[in-house]
Amino acid sequence: MDFAIPSHIAAMREQISQFLVEKVYPNEQTWFDYDEKAYPACSEDHPEIKQLQAEVKELGLWAGHLPREAGGMGLSIMEYGLLNEIIGRSYFAPRIFGSNAPDSGNAEILWHYGTPAQHEHFFWPLQQGDVRSFFSMTEPDVSGADPTLLQTTAELVDDQWVINGRKWYSTNANGAGFGIVMAMTDPNAPTHLRYSQIIVPAEAPGLTLVRPISVMGHTTGGGHWEIEYTDVRVPAENLLGKRGQGFAIAQTRLGPGRIHHCMRWLGQAQRAFDLMCEYSTKRVAFGGPLADKQMVQHWIAESAAEIQAARLSVLHAAWQIDQAGAKSARIDISLIKFSVAAMLMNVLDRAIQVHGGLGVSDDTPLAFMWRQGRASRIYDGPDEVHKMVVAREILKRYGYPERKA
Incomplete structure (x- = not known):
């Protein structure tokens, strides 16, 4: 059993570590202060963050979670994990390196399950860091530990999904370009085939950011948002993957x-x-x-x-x-x-x-x-x-x- 870190990964880890010491750690307090004072604007959109993202892209260290054909680094799970061990040392680093949650997870499922049109309109802007996204799954009225209880519905009417329900902990919703919503599309199907995931633009009529949820006295940064969906209509082609595949x-x-x-x-x-x-x-x-x-x-x-x-x-x-x-x-x-x-x-x-x-x-x-x-x-x-x-x-x-x- 070989415990040695591959030389190319070791070099990247050292490069990332040096980047954090020189350009991230010294600015963390400034960005925290910005989050406090400028909220609901968030540091993830701060010009200094954007500049550092451009530098990371130049270094070839952008989006380590994605394959090369998706604009990523083409790393294995273990290789990317070893980089994340360094990136994780700063709250701001994942955003700077193009791999922050929930954008990273959303990018992965868009890449694997999205249509060519969804790639063009949602994946690539997200992958390039031009927009942010949120993931709407958890709900305030049911246990998050048992997602088979989710109550938000999406009904297909005249080639449009009509979405109704309330979500919370939709992190990153303030300033996001779109979200991916988990909703019940087939109430009579077997339990694990009742739900689908649907892409919803943030500006869709009926989508309301109700409030940022205060977590241990704080509501800053990307925030954890409660969102109301009231007759939100999106095209049928915004379905991610197949119906019931949520x-x-x-x-x-x-x-x-x-x-x-x-x-x-x-x-x-x-x-x-x-x-x-x-x-x-x-x-x-x-x-x-x-x-x-x-x-x-x-x-x-x-x-x-x-x-x-x-x-x-x-x-x-x-x-x-x-x-x-x-x-x-x-x-x-x-x-x-x-x-x-x-x-x-x-x-x-x-x-x-x-x-x-x-x-x-x-x-x-x-x-x-x-x-x-x-x-x-x-x-x-x-x-x-x-x-x-x-x-x-x-x-x-x-x-x-x-x-x-």
Whole structure:
């Protein structure tokens, strides 16, 4: 088993790391301030971000999640994961490198399931960073853990889809050019064939941004929006993929996406770890630096062990996808989804504790990372669902009968 990082990927990781140190980290606070003061305008459209995107394109580091024919880098899941480990260290870096959620996931499914016309009107502007997008799936009135309960409907009337319903956590909706909406198109079909995904331009009459959802006291950046769809009409050809294929498309989007998330969480954990270690050597209390204290040494050792274990688990899951597809790696993907999210919060908590009052302020990235990171245990499937999936698959090997939830 070869643990060496391929030389071309190692070179890219170093290039990205240097780019972050020189051009991203020094400007983060400026962009955070912009998000606060200019909202609902968002830093993702800031001229400095746009300039850095152009530089990344010149470096050939744009859109690592897409194949070359789609204007991407043509990387394997593992290769892209290794880059994401570095890109994930900054909240702003995924946008700068053309791979931020939800645009990256939307671009992937548009590329794989979109028609030539959809490629022209939606995929390429999104891929090039000319527009932003949102993904409307979760709803406030039903459990997001069980998407078979979604209530938003789309009825085909005179060659138009008429969409009605309410969504929330439609991230990135402010200033987006379009969204992809999950809606019930066939209520009498088998459960997992009832839903379809439909492309909806943001300016469509009847689409209303109701409110930005305040998350732990913040509504800035791309934001998490509640959206009302009232008799929203779009052409029948805005259907993405085939009718009733909504869940299949969602799984295409979520499998590799969870690898991307986990590698970015590893990047955040590593940055928090670095900050913790650096601060512990400089901050003096009770006669010496914090690094002398046994408890702090334990936190550093525990964090190092958890980061390493999580990293190897994620790379193994990525390797499995590259070898045999996301379906074959289903259990490993669920394993890393909840274990890496827990690791991230553990490391962030220790880093904040070492920093004391500074850690809960916004004078370091730690508090922001913690606020963002807490949601990692919920989105893309809550921890409890992934643990249930893993446990049931393992128990089958011991004669446990398969049952419906």
